[in-house]
Amino acid sequence: xxxxxxxxxxxxxxxxxxxxxxxxxxxxxxxxxxxxxxxxxxxxxxxxxxxxxxxxxxxxxxxxxxxxxxxxxxxxxxxxxxxxxxxxxxxxxxxxxxxxxxxxxxxxxxxxxxxxxxxxxxxxxxxxxxxxxxxxxxxxxxxxxxxxxxxxxxxxxxxxxxxxxxxxxxxxxxxxxxxxxxxxxxxxxxxxxxxxxxxxxxxxxxxxxxxxxxxxxxxxxxxxxxxxxxxxxxxxxxxxxxxxxxxxxxxxxxxxxxxxxxxxxxxxxxxxxxxxxxxxxxxxxxxxxxxxxxxxxxxxxxxxxxxxxxxx
Amino acid sequence: xxxxxxxxxxxxxxxxxxxxxxxxxxxxxxxxxxxxxxxxxxxxxxxxxxxxxxxxxxxxxxxxxxxxxxxxxxxxxxxxxxxxxxxxxxxxxxxxxxxxxxxxxxxxxxxxxxxxxxxxxxxxxxxxxxxxxxxxxxxxxxxxxxxxxxxxxxxxxxxxxxxxxxxxxxxxxxxxxxxxxxxxxxxxxxxxxxxxxxxxxxxxxxxxxxxxxxxxxxxxxxxxxxxxxxxxxxxxxxxxxxxxxxxxxxxxxxxxxxxxxxxxxxxxxxxxxxxxxxxxxxxxxxxxxxxxxxxxxxxxxxxxxxxxxxxx
Numbered sequence: 188x189x190x191x192x193x194x195x196x197x198x199x200x201x202x203x204x205x206x207x208x209x210x211x212x213x214x215x216x217x218x219x220x221x222x223x224x225x226x227x228x229x230x231x232x233x234x235x236x237x238x239x240x241x242x243x244x245x246x247x248x249x250x251x252x253x254x255x256x257x258x259x260x261x262x263x264x265x266x267x268x269x270x271x272x273x274x275x276x277x278x279x280x281x282x283x284x285x286x287x288x289x290x291x292x293x294x295x296x297x298x299x300x301x302x303x304x305x306x307x308x309x310x311x312x313x314x315x316x317x318x319x320x321x322x323x324x325x326x327x328x329x330x331x332x333x334x335x336x337x338x339x340x341x342x343x344x345x346x347x348x349x350x351x352x353x354x355x356x357x358x359x360x361x362x363x364x365x366x367x368x369x370x371x372x373x374x375x376x377x378x379x380x381x382x383x384x385x386x387x388x389x390x391x392x393x394x395x396x397x398x399x400x401x402x403x404x405x406x407x408x409x410x411x412x413x414x415x416x417x418x419x420x421x422x423x424x425x426x427x428x429x430x431x432x433x434x435x436x437x438x439x440x441x442x443x444x445x446x447x448x449x450x451x452x453x454x455x456x457x458x459x460x461x462x463x464x465x466x467x468x469x470x471x472x473x474x475x476x477x478x479x480x481x482x483x484x485x486x487x488x489x490x491x492x493x494x495x496x497x498x499x
Numbered sequence: 500x501x502x503x504x505x506x507x508x509x510x511x512x513x514x515x516x517x518x519x520x521x522x523x524x525x526x527x528x529x530x531x532x533x534x535x536x537x538x539x540x541x542x543x544x545x546x547x548x549x550x551x552x553x554x555x556x557x558x559x560x561x562x563x564x565x566x567x568x569x570x571x572x573x574x575x576x577x578x579x580x581x582x583x584x585x586x587x588x589x590x591x592x593x594x595x596x597x598x599x600x601x602x603x604x605x606x607x608x609x610x611x612x613x614x615x616x617x618x619x620x621x622x623x624x625x626x627x628x629x630x631x632x633x634x635x636x637x638x639x640x641x642x643x644x645x646x647x648x649x650x651x652x653x654x655x656x657x658x659x660x661x662x663x664x665x666x667x668x669x670x671x672x673x674x675x676x677x678x679x680x681x682x683x684x685x686x687x688x689x690x691x692x693x694x695x696x697x698x699x700x701x702x703x704x705x706x707x708x709x710x711x712x713x714x715x716x717x718x719x720x721x722x723x724x725x726x727x728x729x730x731x732x733x734x735x736x737x738x739x740x741x742x743x744x745x746x747x748x749x750x751x752x753x754x755x756x757x758x759x760x761x762x763x764x765x766x767x768x769x770x771x772x773x774x775x776x777x778x779x780x781x782x783x784x785x786x787x788x789x790x791x792x793x794x795x796x797x798x799x800x801x802x803x804x805x806x807x808x809x810x811x
Binding site: 259261268269313314315327331336337338339340341342343344345346348349350351352353360361362426427430431433434435437438439440441442467468470471472473474475476477 | 571573625626639643653654655656661664672743745746747751753782785787
């Protein structure tokens with residue numbers, strides 16, 4: 188049994204996870220991200236203790252704790268290097284955690300954790316596995332031979348920041364034209380808004396007014412209802428997604444590419460056209476083909492994956 | 500001692516290679532690429548026998564033969580699946596070779612071989628190493644932990660076919676906007692021709708007339724001579740090269756990215772601006788940085804790498 192912790196900008200979510208990667212019990216507390224790093228990590232450890240107690244387990248039954256962090260970490264040192272939205276620069280998270288709860292602690296990047304979680308949920312056996320998550324940004328994790336691929340410095344798999352259209356849309360990373368700037372849900376909302384302005388008659392305007400917001404689902408739902416402008420937004424968005432996936436396939440030829448994030452709940456409505464495009468343009472004509480699948484864990488991927496990151 | 504064979508569309512180049520990856524003796528014969536596969540492979544084996552005899556060596560001193568092939572191979576089976584310019588579909592190259600010369604034979608993709616050769620020449624120790632070759636196309640090979648990364652199907656590392664500009668220039672692979680369609684020497688020549696037409700006053704026109712041809716060097720040489728239009732071709736070409744390299748860095752974070760191919764002889768004139776751009780836009784701000792270097796083996800990379808592919 189392991190503890191997996193998903194450190195987010197809003198909540199700290201933690202779970203007791205079985206050796207096979209199933210959540211036994213989970214709980215969460217607010218991150219309070221403006222607080223001192225020591226307090227945040229103490230809360231992680233207290234939440235872990237609570238989970239153990241609530242399950243009536245003994246600390247000796249826990250083989251390790253994995254913590255998924257939104258940013259740069261030094262996995263081998265167990266330290267946080269820099270997080271995007273939490274002040275935790277060059278912080279020895281493992282040592283601080285152990286002051287409250289003395290267990291082996293593994294510090295990992297959150298997209299890597301999610302990839303590991305999806306890999307385990309997918310059967311824990313793919314020769315190579317790439318997880319792509321379409322959310323506020325485009326996250327990615329790579330699992331080779333059952334182990335996370337981290338690059339020589341621990342910073343690998345930022346596929347969201349490969350260029351899709353050189354000198355295109357500005358990206359948060361400082362470069363222009365990144366895949367993330369076209370295939371994230373943030374980008375989809377931008378594309379939806381532009382289409383709504385260009386097509387005042389589109390159902391998307393009525394839908395957004397009724398719901399009081401524009402979301403990643405606006406275009407997909409209106410396209411399903413027969414709206415032309417929405418269908419065009421969906422057509423282009425799926426092309427952006429597919430174009431990045433086929434690049435990853437051509438470079439890595441993983442056995443499986445798994446697509447997650449809230450928008451992946453659109454299932455075949457998203458992945459159908461993605462597969463159809465890739466089928467036409469993939470470089471590999473002669474060998475076995477990469478399988479493109481929808482991720483299965485949704486919000487639990489972070490907790491399960493963090494726990495699996497402690498399964499070393 | 501190993502034998503490395505670089506099977507090209509024009510020549511079969513072979514070499515005796517030391518365990519450390521140095522060429523002891525090399526030789527070549529024409530491929531005769533329109534011939535039957537059996538004849539081509541017999542010539543490979545005969546050339547290998549000649550090398551052994553010329554060096555006064557005994558067959559027992561040869562630990563294995565590696566063959567780098569321009570196309571899709573099944574490394575584990577020792578077979579060729581499909582080559583671009585040689586008729587050798589689904590051909591058991593290893594078995595055929597052994598009819599003439601009974602040694603362990605390893606069949607590998609030629610870009611993978613070149614990557615392995617450059618990896619060995621670079622010190623044989625990088626944690627992770629990506630080789631990119633800018634030639635007729637853009638080839639790539641990935642070495643992780645001293646071993647070629649092949650993907651689950653042996654077809655990985657086709658980085659030339661990641662998208663650089665979605666829906667951009669058509670690529671030979673059938674997709675549009677591939678890195679290869681902008682960063683290959685073929686693309687550079689296309690870019691040079693376009694600039695020559697747009698700028699009849701450019702030195703490039705005079706240079707091409709004098710030499711009787713336009714090559715990958717035309718723009719570089721005229722830029723060095725102070726020609727504005729040529730400098731602009733070089734500026735854009737180095738951006739295309741850099742843009743693909745930074746994508747690879749963001750995804751793989753290899754310790755070293757090595758750039759080869761004839762145009763890499765431009766050295767810092769090519770790599771200087773590439774590094775400068777990557778320095779500005781790379782995603783990794785907090786961890787150790789990938790080093791971008793010029794390849795060192797040039798034409799021998801294929802022979803040495805093929806030999807090293809037999810060093811298993």
